[in-house]
Amino acid sequence: MNRSFETRTFITHDDVELSYRFYPATNKNGSQTQNHAMTAIEAPAVHTASTEQSSGAKGAILLFHRGHEHAGRMAHLVDELNLPDFDFFAWDARGHGLSPGERGYSPSIGTSVRDIQSFMLHITQQYQHQENDMFLIAQSVGAVLASTYVHDYAPKIRGMILASPAFKVKLYVPFARTGLKVMQKIKGNFFINSYVKSRFLTHDKTRQASYDNDPLISRAISSNILLGLYDTAERIVADAKAITIPTQLLVSSSDWVVHHKPQYEFYHHLGSPRKELHRLSGFYHDTLGEADRHLAIEKMRPFILEQFNTQEQSVDLKEAHLRGYTYEEKQLLEDPLDSFDLKKAYWRTIKIGLGLSKYCSKGIQLGYQTGFDSGSMLDFVYTNQPISKNTLGKFIDKQYLNSIGWQGIRQRKVNIEELMIRCINQLQKHQKPIKIIDIAAGHGRYVLDALAKIHVMHPNTQIEEVLLRDFSELNVKQGRELIKEHQLGHIAQFEQGDAFNTDSLKAIANSKTLGIVSGLYELFDDNTLISQSLEGMYHAIETGGYLIYTNQPWHPQLEFIARVLTSHRDGQPWVMRRRTQQEMDQLVEQAGFIKCEQRIDEFGIFTVSVARKR
CATH class of the missing domain: 3.40.50.150 (Vaccinia Virus protein VP39)
Structure with missing residues (x-):
């Protein structure tokens, strides 16, 4: 039986009204959890007239679609996961589905990630679900947004499942990323149409046909989002140790759209004590929409239930200054480089060059006089104006301020x-x-x-x-x-x-x-x-x-x-x-x-x- 849903909206941090589907739980157990929510300073405006009473659902599962798609493309999961105790929420990212904005466009990846924060706060306030009631399921670009949100905002959610995260898109054309950067610098933002055909996304013929005929599919993606996706994904993969919530990663073995290597690197770096990786043989990029997606769901459902049936045990980081990866990173930076290490010669050259520049740059001179981390330096950075008198000094000040x-x-x-x-x-x-x-x-x-x-x-x-x-x-x-x-x-x-x-x-x-x-x-x-x-x-x-x-x-x-x-x-x-x-x-x-x-x-x-x- 298809679970019924309502199409609703929420207001983002920048007053954009985004669309989402709400699937209320059909088997409400009235379970209660402790309040560990991150709550807004003040409640933002919401579309519906008043806050609803708690649904009595065991938790909330949030669905984030892949690039070019929308909430409806994730709808089948609501029934296939067979979790009647849970409310489901599936959003249309800005520029997608029923949400407003130029198709495939967002002002930035950071804006879209902050949209998730707005969505979470809306669910907390409107449906009385707390952070520790929530679980994220995200695919492709949506998985990059979700993992970035978890990394940057550190929400106390139950966990997340990432399906074929688009940490590195296959562009196939040599030097394509460099070319896109150059083009964007010359002509400003522009749009690129997806080269991927539906038959390379899934083996499911019905899903292929629905993709080809879906009027809400947006085949274009903004250049700033594609390039921002690369930069953000590299940061999140490199620093995945900061993510400690339970995480399941689903990898499609025959993915035509994204590279596997960053996915495995992400999993290797992941700081979660509870983590799983499942390689799905023969799957194309649309992992959760594949013909044999029951194989993925057989992994997903027990993982979700385990997180809600297990007492929360967040990783205690209050002594991270004594042990852990950021402690080790600092130790390496404090260790002197070996005399024969080329890196030592490199940094010595950079240091000499910077030291010489203080003779013509007042900004660099200020750093040496008061410390580059001093209040005086910060005030110089805040004012954002060169303070040198000569032309070369002004140029150096400007480059320094633009770091x-x-x-x-x-x-x-x-x-x-x-x-x-x-x-x-x-x-x-x-x-x-x-x-x-x-x-x-x-x-x-x-x-x-x-x-x-x-x-x-x-x-x-x-x-x-x-x-x-x-x-x-x-x-x-x-x-x-x-x-x-x-x-x-x-x-x-x-x-x-x-x-x-x-x-x-x-x-x-x-x-x-x-x-x-x-x-x-x-x-x-x-x-x-x-x-x-x-x-x-x-x-x-x-x-x-x-x-x-x-x-x-x-x-x-x-x-x-x-x-x-x-x-x-x-x-x-x-x-x-x-x-x-x-x-x-x-x-x-x-x-x-x-x-x-x-x-x-x-x-x-x-x-x-x-x-x-x-």
Whole structure:
């Protein structure tokens, strides 16, 4: 019997109304699970009039279709999986199916991944399913989006199944990817039509015919999405150890569309204690729509049930500074290179070149004087303007400011400002006093700029007090000048303080409603220090108040930074240990906060999250 469904919509982070199918459970057992949800700072608008009562379903299974397709192409799984206790939700990605937008287009891979966050929050709020009630099933491009979401946002879901993830698409034409990059640079975004015929997707004749005659199939894909897919997939495959939720990977042995090697690499790197890989002999790319798909379903169904019938056991990462892959990565970066290693000669050459450039570049000179990780350097990056007087120096400043890490830093500033404004609006909405503290503000530019925006956008907002702190005397001095420049001396003050001194923060004693810690924890690998700081923040923020915190789960230039750049700490090499988002969230939760929302830049380098004090 085909389970009935309703077509509904949800509103994304950028106010686009995307379509999805809702298949309510037919056998409701009324089981309850603990609330481990990530909840929004405020509920976004939804299409239906009011929040529904809990369906009593055992859980929610979310379906993400492959590229070019839509929710209807996944519909057969709802019945074939034979899981009547579960609600099913199948989305139409933006630019696909009934969802709006140019066919095959999204502003970016990051936008589509964030759409998943919006979808998850919608299901949480509209159907009262919590994160730990949810399980993801995704195919091809949908599998890349789902695995990226799990990597970047670290949701506490039950698990996921990835079918033929499109970690590397077969383009067949030599140097096709390079050519696409060049074309996009010259002519801007354009569209490429899929070369794949239905007979190379599945052996199922009925499914072939439905594919050929389906008016909702979009054969075009935007060049920015195809190229972004490659870049994102390479990052996720390389850093799959950050994914620790139960994961099943289905590989089609006769796939004409995507390469196998990255799929096996992903599985090998995967940090999940519970993981399975199944190679399906003779299967084409449409793994879940193959003629013999019952062979896949025989693997999928018990894996899903096992995760819901087994007590949740998330991997504890709070001591990742003592062991684990990010610890080992940092150890390697701290080890000196062998004298006869060509890499040592390479990095020495780069370091000499950078050292020489400080004589004509004020930006590079600033890095050597104060540390490339200093508050002064961050302020230079935020302003994003060359400060050298000569032409060569200006050119070097500009190239330096355009490096991928500093682009990510500037997006981090945008994300902090956005989330600050959202938190302040919520505090005002609930008639809470707006009292802000930033315990490692640098020069404080991102806080003061956000306050200036709030004054323009919401002139009636009453900010009672702003306390900015930093350990550096220079930062405190420059920050006080910025307060004068922004004419905020009547509410803002800047003082020297140690962000890791728990007692100093406890002395603030529940007097603040919004705490901020940005760009600090990334510089210190020891989680003991972070926990001390977060414990202090817990005491400084009143119950129901918000904490905005940042993290660096990924960086493509870690070795360059470690081998070439110097830190503000006595000019020592700037060696960083990455924290996975799951690790950072666990530290925040341990301190007594519940995560609400998150932002991440397109490169996957910096996250900004909001948590609320219990």
